[in-house]
Amino acid sequence: PPEVKARLQVEARAKAKAEREEKKKLVAAERARIEREKEEARRLALERKAELKVKEEEKRRLDAEKRAREKEEEEWRKSEERAKQLLGQRVRKETKLQSKEAISKRKLAEEASRREERDREQKAEDYLRQGKKYCRAGQFDEAVGKFEAVLTLDPGNREVRDYLSLAEKSRDEKRRLEEAKQREKEKETKLVQYLDKGKEYYVQGLFSDA
Numbered sequence: 476p477p478e479v480k481a482r483l484q485v486e487a488r489a490k491a492k493a494e495r496e497e498k499k500k501l502v503a504a505e506r507a508r509i510e511r512e513k514e515e516a517r518r519l520a521l522e523r524k525a526e527l528k529v530k531e532e533e534k535r536r537l538d539a540e541k542r543a544r545e546k547e548e549e550e551w552r553k554s555e556e557r558a559k560q561l562l563g564q565r566v567r568k569e570t571k572l573q574s575k576e577a578i579s580k581r582k583l584a585e586e587a588s589r590r591e592e593r594d595r596e597q598k599a600e601d602y603l604r605q606g607k608k609y610c611r612a613g614q615f616d617e618a619v620g621k622f623e624a625v626l627t628l629d630p631g632n633r634e635v636r637d638y639l640s641l642a643e644k645s646r647d648e649k650r651r652l653e654e655a656k657q658r659e660k661e662k663e664t665k666l667v668q669y670l671d672k673g674k675e676y677y678v679q680g681l682f683s684d685a
Contacts (some may be wrong), residue, residue: 529666536659540652547645551610554641558634599625603635606642615646 576585606621622639625632676684 529663543648543652547648551641551645554637558637561634595628599628599632599635602628603638606635606638610638610642610645613649615642615649618642619646 579585602621602625606618606625609615609618609621619639619642622635622642625635626639629635676682
């Protein structure tokens with residue numbers, strides 16, 4: 476009958492419309508899932524990039540410290556070799572002069588003067604040896620004090636002036652490196668705190684805060 480046929484057509488159209496609506500919902504759900512996966516992938520990529528950046532900065536910092544230490548060691552070696560050469564020249568010169576000295580009426584006075592000079596030299600050598608020891612131990616403030624004490628006894632000693640200059644540079648560089656390490660440590664602490672806080676916000680669902 477016509478009325479039955481019309482009713483069936485209406486039902487068919489309704490069913491087709493319902494199927495289309497259901498299909499749209501499925502497509503929308505699939506798109507939403509894909510977007511969530513893409514967003515998660517982007518987030519993970521950003522985290523990985525940040526980790527790699529931190530590691531690269533740490534590597535550069537360590538390489539810079541290594542180069543600084545190598546440069547300092549090379550400068551110290553050259554200075555020590557130069558100081559040894561100067562000391563050798565001075566010893567040879569003094570030996571030559573002493574070999575030419577003649578016995579005279581001023582022998583006693585000269586001997587007393589030489590004893591006084593030897594005392595000063597011994598003190599200077601002791602201070603110099605102590606200064607070198609402090610330098611090798613990285614105690615540059617103490618080393619500077621010892622080298623200055625040598626110069627008080629022997630103001631014209633170029634060898635000790637070289638040691639003093641190197642010790643002062645090493646002391647300043649050590650302070651700079653310690654300050655840089657402290658700043659880097661504080662920076663790393665802040666980065667860890669920010670990361671932990673971001674993770675906490677993420678777990679709580681506060682994505683904008685994270």
